[in-house]
Amino acid sequence: MRVALLVSVFGCCIPFSLVGWDSQVPASPSSVEGQTGDCRLQEEIPPERKNLKRLNNDCKKCHADIHAEWTLTQHAKSWTDPVFQAEISKLEDKGASCARCHAPRALWHKEMGEIPVARDKDRDLGVNCVTCHMLGNIYFGPFDSQGHGGVEGEPVYRESTMCFSCHGQPEARREHDQMTSYLEGKAWSKDGKTCQTCHMPMVERKLVTKKSLKMKFLIGVQPVRMHSFTGARRGEIVKGCADLEVVFEGEKVVASITPRTGHSLPCTTHREVVLTVVQSDGAGQELSRQTKKYTFPDGEALPPSGTTAVAFAAAVGAKKVRATLVQVMTKTEGRPQDIRQPIQEAETQR
Ligand code: HEC
Ligand code: HEC
Ligand code: HEC
Ligand code: HEC
Ligand code: HEC
Structure with missing residues (x-):
C-alpha cells in the first residue's frame, strides 16, 4: 500500500490517500464548525459512521503496540463487558442512554469534558481510537505531528479534562465519577499528576511500528504513553x-x-x-x-x-x-x- 504524507506546503485541498480513506490537512475543532466553503470541512457522513470497524483496525497497521494495549482495556470492552451487558439487558431502552459514554461518537463532536454523543452503530467497538483521536477525517493528538497528513496537537490530551468527559459526570452517573474525589483530594491534582500519569504510564519505544513507512524520520524511538488504562481487572x-x-x-x-x-x-x-x-x-x-x-x-x-x-x-x-x-x-x-x-x-x- 502506498503511503503519502502530506506536508502543509502542498496546500490545503490536495486529496491524498493513506490507507483507504481520504485524509486532509488538519483543522482545529473550532475551525471545523461554521466554515462552509473551507476545503478542510469533512464529508457529509464522517468515516466513523461509514465503516468504523475498518477505520479503527487500520490504526493497528502503524500503531501496533498501542492497538494491542487498547484491545485488552475496558475501553475496548465498554459495550461487550458481561457485567455491563447484564445491566442493560434489564433496561427498557437496552442501554441507549448508556451509549453516550460506553459507545460514543467522536469526543470532538462536543467540547472536551462534556458528555459525548451516543453512537447508534458498531457499539461493540466501545471507546476506540476514533472516539478519542478523530473528528471526521481530521486527527487530533497530544502534539502536532506530520503523520497521515497532519495531527492537530491539543494540550487537553495531556490533561484530566479529557477523561472527565466520561469519568467526571456526577449528575449523569455519580457511580462513575472519579473526578470529584480527584479534584477534592488536591494531593494529586495540585501536584500536576493527571489521570494519564497513573493510567497511561510512559515508555520509550517506537510510536509507529510499520516498517515500510517512507518517512523514516517519523518512526524513531521516543517517550510515549502506553494505552494500558489499567484498572482492577489487572x-x-x-x-x-x-x-x-x-x-x-x-x-x-x-x-x-x-x-x-x-x-x-x-x-x-x-x-x-x-x-x-x-x-x-x-x-x-x-x-x-x-x-x-x-x-x-x-x-x-x-x-x-x-x-x-x-x-x-x-x-x-x-x-x-x-x-x-x-x-x-x-x-x-x-x-x-x-x-x-x-x-x-x-x-x-x-
Ligand atoms: C480514552 C481515550 C483514548 C483512546 C480510546 C485511545 N487514545 Fe490514543 N491517546 C489518548 C491520550 C489521552 C493520549 C495522550 C497521552 C499523553 O501524551 O499524555 C493519547 C496518545 C496517543 C498517541 C501519541 C502517543 C504519545 O504519547 O505521544 C497515539 C499515536 C495514539 N494515542 C494512538 C491511539 C490509537 C491507535 C488508539 C486505538 C488503538 C488510541 N490511541 C486510543 C487517548 C486515547
Ligand atoms: C500508515 C501508517 C499509519 C496509520 C495507518 C495510522 N497512523 Fe497515526 N501516525 C503515523 C505516523 C507516521 C505518525 C507520526 C509520528 C511522529 O510524529 O513521530 C502518526 C501519528 C499519530 C498521532 C500523533 C502522535 C503525537 O505525537 O501526537 C496520533 C494521535 C495518531 N497517529 C493516531 C492514529 C489513529 C487514531 C489511527 C487510526 C485511525 C492512525 N493513527 C493510523 C502513521 C500512521
Ligand atoms: C468516551 C468515554 C471515556 C473517556 C473519554 C475515557 N474513558 Fe475510561 N472508561 C470509559 C468506560 C465506559 C469505562 C468502563 C468500561 C466497563 O468496564 O464497562 C472506562 C474504564 C476505564 C478504566 C478502568 C479499566 C479497568 O480495567 O477496569 C480506566 C483506568 C480508565 N477508563 C481511565 C481513563 C483515562 C485515564 C481517561 C482519559 C485519558 C479515560 N479513561 C477516558 C469511558 C471513557
Ligand atoms: C457519563 C458517562 C457514563 C454513562 C452515561 C454511563 N456510564 Fe457506565 N461507566 C462510565 C465510566 C467512565 C466507567 C468506568 C469507570 C467506573 O467504573 O466508574 C463506567 C463503568 C461501568 C460499569 C463497570 C463497573 C464495574 O463494575 O467494573 C458498568 C456495569 C456500567 N458502567 C454500567 C452503566 C449502565 C448500565 C449505564 C446506563 C444506564 C451507564 N453505565 C452509563 C461512564 C458512564
Ligand atoms: C496517583 C495515581 C492515580 C491517579 C492520578 C489516578 N488514578 Fe485511577 N487508579 C489508581 C489506582 C492505583 C487504582 C486502583 C485502585 C482502585 O481500584 O481504586 C485506580 C483505579 C481507577 C479506576 C477503577 C478501575 C477498576 O477497575 O476498579 C478508574 C476508572 C480510574 N482509576 C480512573 C481514573 C481517572 C479518571 C483519573 C483522573 C481523574 C485517575 N484515575 C487518576 C491510580 C490513580
Whole structure:
C-alpha cells in the first residue's frame, strides 16, 4: 500500500490517500464548525459512521503496540463487558442512554469534558481510537505531528479534562465519577499528576511500528504513553495502591490507611475495599477478627488525601496484630464470583 504524507506546503485541498480513506490537512475543532466553503470541512457522513470497524483496525497497521494495549482495556470492552451487558439487558431502552459514554461518537463532536454523543452503530467497538483521536477525517493528538497528513496537537490530551468527559459526570452517573474525589483530594491534582500519569504510564519505544513507512524520520524511538488504562481487572495496579500501618495504642488497636490512588478508594461500583484486623495471643492463637468495609458511591470510601485511622478495641491478652487490606470485585450478574486482590498488609507485636 502506498503511503503519502502530506506536508502543509502542498496546500490545503490536495486529496491524498493513506490507507483507504481520504485524509486532509488538519483543522482545529473550532475551525471545523461554521466554515462552509473551507476545503478542510469533512464529508457529509464522517468515516466513523461509514465503516468504523475498518477505520479503527487500520490504526493497528502503524500503531501496533498501542492497538494491542487498547484491545485488552475496558475501553475496548465498554459495550461487550458481561457485567455491563447484564445491566442493560434489564433496561427498557437496552442501554441507549448508556451509549453516550460506553459507545460514543467522536469526543470532538462536543467540547472536551462534556458528555459525548451516543453512537447508534458498531457499539461493540466501545471507546476506540476514533472516539478519542478523530473528528471526521481530521486527527487530533497530544502534539502536532506530520503523520497521515497532519495531527492537530491539543494540550487537553495531556490533561484530566479529557477523561472527565466520561469519568467526571456526577449528575449523569455519580457511580462513575472519579473526578470529584480527584479534584477534592488536591494531593494529586495540585501536584500536576493527571489521570494519564497513573493510567497511561510512559515508555520509550517506537510510536509507529510499520516498517515500510517512507518517512523514516517519523518512526524513531521516543517517550510515549502506553494505552494500558489499567484498572482492577489487572491486579498489578491494585497491589500497593495504599499504605497500611497498625499499632497498639493502650486499649486500642489502630490501623492507618493512606491511599496512593489519585481519587477515592474504591472509586467505582461493584468494589469493596476490606480492612481485616486479626489479634492473637503470644502463642499465635486467634483472639478476635474485625473488619471494616469501604464502598463507592454509597457508603464510605477512603479519601485520596491524607490518612484514615480506624480504631478497634484491643482484645484481652492480645500480643500480636495483623492487618490486611484487600480490594474485592464483588460477585454480580456477569461476574460469577468475588475476585479478591491484596493491596497491603502490616503487623505489630507488644
Ligand atoms: C480514552 C481515550 C483514548 C483512546 C480510546 C485511545 N487514545 Fe490514543 N491517546 C489518548 C491520550 C489521552 C493520549 C495522550 C497521552 C499523553 O501524551 O499524555 C493519547 C496518545 C496517543 C498517541 C501519541 C502517543 C504519545 O504519547 O505521544 C497515539 C499515536 C495514539 N494515542 C494512538 C491511539 C490509537 C491507535 C488508539 C486505538 C488503538 C488510541 N490511541 C486510543 C487517548 C486515547
Ligand atoms: C500508515 C501508517 C499509519 C496509520 C495507518 C495510522 N497512523 Fe497515526 N501516525 C503515523 C505516523 C507516521 C505518525 C507520526 C509520528 C511522529 O510524529 O513521530 C502518526 C501519528 C499519530 C498521532 C500523533 C502522535 C503525537 O505525537 O501526537 C496520533 C494521535 C495518531 N497517529 C493516531 C492514529 C489513529 C487514531 C489511527 C487510526 C485511525 C492512525 N493513527 C493510523 C502513521 C500512521
Ligand atoms: C468516551 C468515554 C471515556 C473517556 C473519554 C475515557 N474513558 Fe475510561 N472508561 C470509559 C468506560 C465506559 C469505562 C468502563 C468500561 C466497563 O468496564 O464497562 C472506562 C474504564 C476505564 C478504566 C478502568 C479499566 C479497568 O480495567 O477496569 C480506566 C483506568 C480508565 N477508563 C481511565 C481513563 C483515562 C485515564 C481517561 C482519559 C485519558 C479515560 N479513561 C477516558 C469511558 C471513557
Ligand atoms: C457519563 C458517562 C457514563 C454513562 C452515561 C454511563 N456510564 Fe457506565 N461507566 C462510565 C465510566 C467512565 C466507567 C468506568 C469507570 C467506573 O467504573 O466508574 C463506567 C463503568 C461501568 C460499569 C463497570 C463497573 C464495574 O463494575 O467494573 C458498568 C456495569 C456500567 N458502567 C454500567 C452503566 C449502565 C448500565 C449505564 C446506563 C444506564 C451507564 N453505565 C452509563 C461512564 C458512564
Ligand atoms: C496517583 C495515581 C492515580 C491517579 C492520578 C489516578 N488514578 Fe485511577 N487508579 C489508581 C489506582 C492505583 C487504582 C486502583 C485502585 C482502585 O481500584 O481504586 C485506580 C483505579 C481507577 C479506576 C477503577 C478501575 C477498576 O477497575 O476498579 C478508574 C476508572 C480510574 N482509576 C480512573 C481514573 C481517572 C479518571 C483519573 C483522573 C481523574 C485517575 N484515575 C487518576 C491510580 C490513580
